[in-house]
Amino acid sequence: MKLLLDTHALLWWLNDDRQLGQVARDLIADPGNDVLVSVVSLWEVVVKVRIGKLEADIAEVSEAVERDGFTPLGIGAAHLVTLGGLPLHPDHRDPFDHLLIAQAITEGATFMSEDRNASRYPVRFTTCSEPPAAP
Numbered sequence: 001m002k003l004l005l006d007t008h009a010l011l012w013w014l015n016d017d018r019q020l021g022q023v024a025r026d027l028i029a030d031p032g033n034d035v036l037v038s039v040v041s042l043w044e045v046v047v048k049v050r051i052g053k054l055e056a057d058i059a060e061v062s063e064a065v066e067r068d069g070f071t072p073l074g075i076g077a078a079h080l081v082t083l084g085g086l087p088l089h090p091d092h093r094d095p096f097d098h099l100l101i102a103q104a105i106t107e108g109a110t111f112m113s114e115d116r117n118a119s120r121y122p123v124r125f126t127t128c129s130e131p132p133a134a135p
Helices: 009-013 022-029 041-052 060-065 077-085 094-106 116-120
Strands: 001-005 034-038 071-073 110-112
Touching: 001 009, 001 022, 009 022, 009 041, 009 060, 022 071, 022 110, 034 041, 034 094, 041 060, 041 094, 060 071, 077 094, 094 116
Parallel strands: 001 034, 001 110, 034 071
Antiparallel strands: none
């Protein structure tokens, strides 16, 4: 399986955050899966650090991505073509999410995110948290 991590999924993995559920952890850790980390996520980290919404060291994040064997993903023209064709949802305006979703679609990857808006787009999607327990 090919997975593209949303920025928070990446940060939760790197920080061993309990918000990342066991199913998601197992998918990321599975050596049979190709885990993609987009430059978009690295850019988002830098932007959030600069505006004071996040404390992180981008050099450390980049090194951890490499150390963990994740596949870096740049932004290509095909991603932008897909982005241009995505439906517009006025209440979901996050440009980082939009580009990550377009990349997942273009790369044939499953988008791992806790953003429930992802299900509104034609992308394979899996959540970061545990599924709700059966009643």
